Each structure stands twice: as C-alpha cells, then as structure tokens.
Amino acid sequence: MRRRGLWACLIILGMLAGVGVTMLSRSWTTPAKAAAAPAPAPIDAARAYGYLKAICGLGPRPAGSAANTRQRAMVAAHFKKMGAAVREQPFEANDPRTGAKVAMANLIAAWYPERTQRVVLGAHYDTRPFPDQELDPARRSLPFLGANDGASGVALLMEIAHHLDGLPTPWGVDLILFDGEELVYGQEGEYFLGSKAFARAYDESVRSRRATSRYVAALVLDMVGDRNLQIDQEQHSYNFTFNLVQEVWGVARRLKATAFRNRIGMAVNDDHLPLIEAGIPAIDLIDFDYPYWHTARDLPEQCSGESLAQVGRVVTAWLAQPRPQQR
Template identity: 35%
Template sequence: MKNKIKMLALLLCGAFTFYSCDSADQSGNQQAVVAQKEEAATVTAPTFNADSAYKYVEKQVAFGPRVPNSQAHAATGDWIISKLREYGAEVTVQDFQVRAFDGKMLNLRNIIASYNPGTASRVMLAAHWDTRPWADKDENNPDQPIDGANDGASGVGVLLEIARTMHEAAQKPGVGVDLFFFDGEDYGQPDNSKFPSQNDTWCLGSQYWAKNKHVPNYRAQYGILLDMIGAENVRFAREGTSMQYAKNVVDKVWRAGNNIGYSDYFKYTKSPGITDDHYYINEMANIPMIDIIGYSEGNDYFGPYHHRHSDNMDIISRNSLKAVGQTVLHVVYNE
C-alpha cells in the first residue's frame, strides 16, 4: 500500500536477515567499497536539464490534481502522450477500467513510450502519473485531493526530460529504453477506510500491465521506478523490496549516483520494504525492478508532505531532479 510501508514479513524475512549481515551496508566506508567495484564508464551521458524537468513538474501541477475520472486527469494524460510523440517515441496507450476498493469504476490509462523498439536488450524506466484523491494524512481538508508535485509529478517530470534528452542527443543509448507512465497507483485504500479491507488496491496500472503487457512476452534486463524523487534535500535509501528482488540493480544505480557526484542523495543505508509499482513488476511480470524513492527516517517513511496538501511546488528542488535524472541517464548510457 502506498501509505506505503508493508514489511512483507514472511516474504522479505530472509532479505532482512541478509541485510543485517551485510557489512558493506553497515560500515562507514561504503564509498570506498563502491569505488573499488566501479568499472570505468565508457560513455558520457548527455546532460540532464533540471530546469526543463522542473517545468514539466510545474505543468502537471497546473492541470490540477490528476485524480482518475477527472478533467485534469484526462488533460494531463493527453499532454504526456503529445510530449512523448514530439520527442520521437513510439507511444502505446493502454486504456482500461478497474473497480476501486470503494466501488467506483476508474477509467485509467497506462502510457508507454519506446525508444529503439527493435532492440532486444531493453531497460524499463517508470513513474506513476495520477495523484492521491484525498489528503488523508492532513489535518486540514483531508477529503480534498492533493497537488502531487512530488508524489507523481516529480517522477514524470524526470522521465519526460529523459525522453527529450535522448531524442535530441547526437549519441543514443546502446539499449532499447521504454518509459512507463503507470496510472491508478495512488487510489489505494486508506487506513481509516469505512470499506472492508481489501488486498492490492494500490498500483492498479502496474498490476494491469503485468497481466496485459503492451508487447506479448515483453522482457527487459531490469527496471527503475521513480517515485517521490523531487523534494528538497531528498535522500534515497536502499529499499528492502528492491534489495530482495534486484540487489544487483540497486548496486549498479547507487554506484553510478555516487561516482558522478550525488553521494548526498544515494545513501548506503537500508529502509524497510514497501509495496509500490516495482513490487508487482517483480512479482507478476518477473522483471527485476528497483524503486528510487525518497526516504525519511522520522515517523513518516515518506516525509512530512506525503498525502498532505503541502505536497506542492514549494517543496520541489531542481537539484533533486538533477541528481536522479543524471544518474539514470548515466546508467542507461553505460549499458
């Protein structure tokens, strides 16, 4: 659930036991360990433009809350599709309906943008583009939707800038790249819901895609999910579900971030496993995917603005967008 900690107690028990024995994660010399493992990059990735990514985040927020079945939701989806086509992608749109935990029928769209679609070796990059229908953690107006500048729009903004960058760059990645914009991620059942408790009410778009792939038998080497990555002074821990299913991918991305100058963001600390879109891609589609997601060590795993009205443009940082976007481009270009 995207409240969103789920310890996956039995499933991840072995993984957490392993973490406790991982001396590299526990030591104070993580950067040195990583540097020893890092191979020299053979390709310099193009520059990620944080100002451009910021404008993409701002544009989404300007549409209004992107709640399924709303006008803002429809308009935002149309805009994402148009930008991806402008940036040379082969775009596939999955229109589908899902009945939510509250009985409402949701009209949803997954948007998939493919670059170099004929290449067998592929990498998935993903984010969700819908917003939470309720500020259920906020003391003020908890029944009203949130802006979702960080929770939703930040990941989309980075993916759109990656699309623009790859399209305009003279040198293209050596692998096929698929950008996934999952819908219905944040319509999950609140903790205080009056409805009977149900399973798998979050991440509806990724669940649908895992059962109905846009290309039959689609495979990717791995995937990287971006969620809540744009807040000022955000920190990314090595999240438990990612480590259980795709530790090698976590290692790859964290090495890249540290080696190109973003060690303040990609920290060699652990965080509990959560259920996010990457869980269903791992579990149902059998594609190793990790989650780059902001982590706060306080009382709220996701920070003081999570599912609150304070999740607005005031908390978005160009530096955070840059750290994530440049790191992901570096990883993709060095495959």
C-alpha cells in the same frame, strides 16, 4: 505507495533471500567495469521543474478524473514530439467506494522500439484522492496536488525524454506512466493497479511466447523531487534486485550524486513489486522521508529542479554504461 502491509508472499521470499535474490538476479549481469564511465545526459533542472509545475497546474489528478486524462494527453504529446512510439494500455478497475467501473490507462512511450532487450523507466501519474495524512480532519478536504508524490516522477521522465534520442544505450527504453497507483481512500485498498495491469500483460505475452522483446531492468521513480532529496536503497529492491541497486548506486557514487545514500532504507511497497513478480528486475528510487507526504502541502515549493536533475543524471549515465555481451 504504502508504508506498511507487506505482501505475504514477498516477505516469505525475502526471508528466503538466498534463493530469491539468486533467481531474480541471474538475469542481471555483473556491474560494468569501472573503466566504463559515460557522461550523464545534460539534464536541464529548470526545465524539469517547469514540467513539475505544469503538471500540478492541472490540479488534483486521481485515477479516472478529467485532469488525469488531460495529463496523459499532455505527456503523450510531449513524448511523441521527442520521437517516441506512444501507446496507451487501457484497463478497468472499480471505484473502492462505489464499485463503479473506472477507466484507467498506462502510457507507454518506446524509444528504439525494434530492440528486443528493453528497460522500463516508470512513474505513477495518478494522485491520492485526498490528503489523508493531514492531522486536522478539516484539511483533508483540501486539494491534493502531489508535487512530489505523483508529478516529480512524471516531470523527470519528461525531461529524460529530451535525451534518449542518440543516448548511447544498448537497450530499447520504455518510459511508462502507471495509472491507479493509489486510488485508495482509507489505508487499506488495492494499490498499484497500473503496474499490475502492465505486469500481467507482459507476463501473459512471455508465457504465450507472443513477446517479441524482454525487459532486462526497470527503475521506478517515485517522490524524487524533494528539495532535501535523500534516496536510500529501498529494502525490497535491495533484497530482490541487489545487483541493479549496486549498479545504480555505483553510478551515483561516481557522479557524486550525494542524494543517493549508501544505506538500506525502509521497505516500501510500490510499483516495482508487480514488475518483480512478473520477472522484471526492478528497483524503486524513492525518498520516503518527506514531511509533506499525503498532505495538502505536497506543493511545488517543497521540490527542486536540482533534485530531479541529480536523479536524471544518474539514470541516464546508468543507461549509457557499456554492457558486457547482451544478456
């Protein structure tokens, strides 16, 4: 994700928040009543952390690399074993240095594929090509493992996959690994290639009336493994998808998930923005206050299974909240 460089159209929409929020929120219902208080899934913190370490064990995983493909295959096999219908969504992009074609793919694992009202739980699975935030230029040639920025979201999805079969949610659930979130070598470049490809395909299927299901919500998980986890309400999410932020933070309060702070954080451009543009109410769960961001020290020891588990409990309890009549 990027710290700066807001999309112009989104800034304008943000300024016109009264209109934008109303329009985008309309498909989102009012928060469930307090009486409905389902328990979270029994998320296994140690197992989630084990997945994070296994992913890092593959080495750096930038888009187009062999390790990136190995990770996709590993996670696909896991999702299948957990009962999902799994497919790849291939697309191509250009290497920003050479212009050469790079083959990429999102991974989409569907639970309850017959349900027409669906939610996305998504995370990017590629890693930054090198640790560009290292101050010492010599350290920029060190491998970037992306334990938090890359592996944490995927590891949590792998753990959540254990709990979806039988989870009392009214929705179909798609766990999605986005490729090409940051195949970027300087600060400028095209980000979010995977979520853009996904959003484009969805938007086209809706416009052409071929879509057999609709997405009613999306939670993007990014940098959710910091052992000092603090998740603010990311500003674009707050501006564009306020009701969903309120729902998720309401669940966090009820579960005493103290990593979720009741304050608006910085605006982070991330994979939720292309989804919002495609009409999917989406929010980004991200702890951007991470000292090892884009450095060679973004390693498993900076992360914890308990942080992953806290987010997993909130996400699964949110999924299981009884809903008013389907929208």
